[in-house]
Amino acid sequence: MIAGVYKFFEQFFSPKATNIFPVKRVPSSIKNLLAGGDIYPPIAVHDGFRGKLHYDYTSCIGCAMCEKVCPAKAIEMYPVVENEKKSKRIVIYLSRCTYCSECVNICPKNCLSMGKEFMLAGFDKYGPAMVVGSVERREHEVKEDSGA
Numbered sequence: 239m240i241a242g243v244y245k246f247f248e249q250f251f252s253p254k255a256t257n258i259f260p261v262k263r264v265p266s267s268i269k270n271l272l273a274g275g276d277i278y279p280p281i282a283v284h285d286g287f288r289g290k291l292h293y294d295y296t297s298c299i300g301c302a303m304c305e306k307v308c309p310a311k312a313i314e315m316y317p318v319v320e321n322e323k324k325s326k327r328i329v330i331y332l333s334r335c336t337y338c339s340e341c342v343n344i345c346p347k348n349c350l351s352m353g354k355e356f357m358l359a360g361f362d363k364y365g366p367a368m369v370v371g372s373v374e375r376r377e378h379e380v381k382e383d384s385g386a
């Protein structure tokens with residue numbers, strides 16, 4: 239009994255680990271709710287949280303270590319030309335990613351990192367928000383048979 243009362247007060251005064259989200263009561267339209275942006279802000283995530291991957295295109299050397307180690311086959315290589323030499327760069331399909339961080343750990347150039355963003359739900363799993371590096375791919379990809 240005393241242990242239960244102690245636990246109650248301990249948890250009552252502890253920092254919140256979660257919150258009412260996204261609103262207090264079920265809305266008539268989730269779509270309108272998200273479009274309006276009138277939701278409870280989520281509480282801060284802890285250090286080391288594995289959220290949306292970040293990719294530094296300019297530091298990447300196209301070594302493909304991340305692609306090889308990815309258990310979810312979420313990383314795809316594409317050809318580029320850098321300093322007049324053929325190389326490769328990556329895109330990451332977040333819809334396949336399991337957020338294991340293996341690619342981050344193995345990258346020799348530290349160009350991958352796990353961010354804190356976790357609100358990733360959307361309608362297009364192949365859109366720019368869900369394919370990390372897709373903007374750079376549009377700018378830099380070359381066709382393999384272009385002779386570049």
Ligand code: SF4
Pocket residue numbers: 307308309310311312313330334335336337338339340341342
């Ligand atoms: S975090 Fe894991 S699953 Fe996601 S891209 Fe990296 S290695 Fe693949």
Ligand code: SF4
Pocket residue numbers: 297298299300301302303304305327328344345346347348349350
């Ligand atoms: S491991 Fe790092 S340097 Fe190598 S291709 Fe992947 S992101 Fe680029």
